[in-house]
Amino acid sequence: xxxxxxxxxxxxxxxxxxxxxxxxxxxxxxxxxxxxxxxxxxxxxxxxxxxxxxxxxxxxxxxxxxxxxxxxxxxxxxxxxxxxxxxxxxxxxxxxxxxxxxxxxxxxxxxxxxxxxxxxxxxxxxxxxxxxxxxxxxxxxxxxxxxxxxxxxxxxxxxxxxxxxxxxxxxxxxxxxxxxxxxxxxxxxxxxxxxxxxxxxxxxxxxxxxxxxxxxxxxxxxxxxxxxxxxxxxxxxxxxxxxxxxxxxxxxxxxxxxxxxxxxxxxxxxxxxxxxxxxxxxxxxxxxxxxxxxxxxxxxxxxxxxxxxxxxxxxxxxxxxxxxxxxxxxxxxxxxxxxxxxxxxxxxxxxxxxxxxxxxxxxxxxxxxxxxxxxxxxxxxxxxxxxxxxxxxxxxxxxxxxxxxxxxxxxxxxxxxxxxxxxxxxxxxxxxxxxxxxxxxxxxxxxxxxxxxxxxxxxxxxxxxxxxxxxxxxxxxxxxxxxxxxxxxxxxxxxxx
Amino acid sequence: xxxxxxxxxxxxxxxxxxxxxxxxxxxxxxxxxxxxxxxxxxxxxxxxxxxxxxxxxxxxxxxxxxxxxxxxxxxxxxxxxxxxxxxxxxxxxxxxxxxxxxxxxxxxxxxxxxxxxxxxxxxxxxxxxxxxxxxxxxxxx
Numbered sequence: 001x002x003x004x005x006x007x008x009x010x011x012x013x014x015x016x017x018x019x020x021x022x023x024x025x026x027x028x029x030x031x032x033x034x035x036x037x038x039x040x041x042x043x044x045x046x047x048x049x050x051x052x053x054x055x056x057x058x059x060x061x062x063x064x065x066x067x068x069x070x071x072x073x074x075x076x077x078x079x080x081x082x083x084x085x086x087x088x089x090x091x092x093x094x095x096x097x098x099x100x101x102x103x104x105x106x107x108x109x110x111x112x113x114x115x116x117x118x119x120x121x122x123x124x125x126x127x128x129x130x131x132x133x134x135x136x137x138x139x140x141x142x143x144x145x146x147x148x149x150x151x152x153x154x155x156x157x158x159x160x161x162x163x164x165x166x167x168x169x170x171x172x173x174x175x176x177x178x179x180x181x182x183x184x185x186x187x188x189x190x191x192x193x194x195x196x197x198x199x200x201x202x203x204x205x206x207x208x209x210x211x212x213x214x215x216x217x218x219x220x221x222x223x224x225x226x227x228x229x230x231x232x233x234x235x236x237x238x239x240x241x242x243x244x245x246x247x248x249x250x251x252x253x254x255x256x257x258x259x260x261x262x263x264x265x266x267x268x269x270x271x272x273x274x275x276x277x278x279x280x281x282x283x284x285x286x287x288x289x290x291x292x293x294x295x296x297x298x299x300x301x302x303x304x305x306x307x308x309x310x311x312x313x314x315x316x317x318x319x320x321x322x323x324x325x326x327x328x329x330x331x332x333x334x335x336x337x338x339x340x341x342x343x344x345x346x347x348x349x350x351x352x353x354x355x356x357x358x359x360x361x362x363x364x365x366x367x368x369x370x371x372x373x374x375x376x377x378x379x380x381x382x383x384x385x386x387x388x389x390x391x392x393x394x395x396x397x398x399x400x401x402x403x404x405x406x407x408x409x410x411x412x413x414x415x416x417x418x419x420x421x422x423x424x425x426x427x428x429x430x431x432x433x434x435x436x437x438x439x440x441x442x443x444x445x446x447x448x449x450x451x452x453x454x455x456x457x458x459x460x461x462x463x464x465x466x467x468x469x470x471x472x473x474x475x476x477x478x479x480x481x482x483x484x485x486x487x488x489x490x491x492x493x494x495x496x497x
Numbered sequence: 498x499x500x501x502x503x504x505x506x507x508x509x510x511x512x513x514x515x516x517x518x519x520x521x522x523x524x525x526x527x528x529x530x531x532x533x534x535x536x537x538x539x540x541x542x543x544x545x546x547x548x549x550x551x552x553x554x555x556x557x558x559x560x561x562x563x564x565x566x567x568x569x570x571x572x573x574x575x576x577x578x579x580x581x582x583x584x585x586x587x588x589x590x591x592x593x594x595x596x597x598x599x600x601x602x603x604x605x606x607x608x609x610x611x612x613x614x615x616x617x618x619x620x621x622x623x624x625x626x627x628x629x630x631x632x633x634x635x636x637x638x
Contacts, residue, residue: 007586067588070582
């Protein structure tokens, strides 16, 4: 049994959540069972990811290559659990505490048992798709997983009975479908000139043929960058994100902002470095464009976040800014910068999940959306606000919190690349981040507490918040294996440069 | 609709459409069509039934509960067929490698597990399209 599981780990981490997702719908009446099963599905995924990570990290098999159906690489679909894949699989583990937070209190936000079950089904589909994006090495497979993830996200956004949520989901659906179409176009062009859908083979072929057809390659790069850019809310294409992420139910906001956006970014990394390769990126100056858009995204996203009164909208705009950091790191084209971006991706996944869940708990307890009305909440809901504070400090990038290490490596990376402006943008982003998050904390702790009774959320919710907050601190104090994995992944991606 | 001729004709034709859909689903590996197209045909036979005999009759034939079951477990069936490979000690979704007899080329059994996988997909597609139809029709009222 163990050998069976070990031999099939890369596919099991993907299909475990999917299997559970499809068991759930007929059980809608027994909501307790549905919740327990959903949690089980996510925990199984995380457990598999941990086991896989232990195999890859101890160099027993690195990368762990798995051929679906036993068909070898250029013909069959290949799953590759290398450093990057395992790294993102571990990040997908954020879905476990978020699901823990959802236990027992979704009905208030989403509606009856049937709607709650639908939420869990979509959630697990999203988790499965994210795990698939982490390990797949086939371009068309990426497209399919992107579609699964996108449609699940739309369902999650509209899970609440709320007209604004439906509107946001519709906007998101249209823009995301446009993004998928662009990605598919890009994949089609690559397939047209290389004849391969496997990323490794396509990359080899592309390095031979791109000189003969530079315009096709340029077109493919642009389609892929713009397509994933729409989905990952890259700066000028972010218009759907604030509405979608702020109107979704809180666990959905946490998973959408924390994880879903990152899945598309991992796919983008796979395409940029795994298919096109750094040399081609440099040839077309794609890396400059990425750095520029990232830098502008940091500043604009942060300023827009500063102007938001509603707490969840402020956090959603902050996601746009943080995506800017990642994109900026992808464009630096050196190991330090890319490792920093990858580590920041993991740290932002944890931090943003913490912040959104804490904001959701406050919203549920107080019924107040705006930052101004939340004065004094820190004394009434100590645990929630403590988690929020730790998350905020992490996002600002203070030492001892996980955001610091990512930002530090990004700074070193831009220094290495000899670029001053990205470094300025990174620092300015931190200052702006402090400007839009610290007032929340100040008002929460130092304003007089109101008369109303605002209780902390229930036990599973508190546990989820504490777990996430602990992860923020642990990643900041002892980044050890995680940072190592990020550096190894970055080194492998830039190996031929 | 209270059209006698339509109802009689439908009662003659619809069973054949249904069976033809199943045929297309199962023979996806050896003939044009496949589980998606076949599933649509199967679903269509139910949709035509509900338009001709009325939504209530259609609902009685396929209650919501049945649709939920077929929709989720049709997909699950696909996954279970993939596990056949795992159990035999070969990769997920393996067909011939899993020791399935592939029979003579051109016949139904030459697909190995594919007709069975297709059956799951077909059931899922059929129930999805029927669900969509019922949802749209009930929204209009």
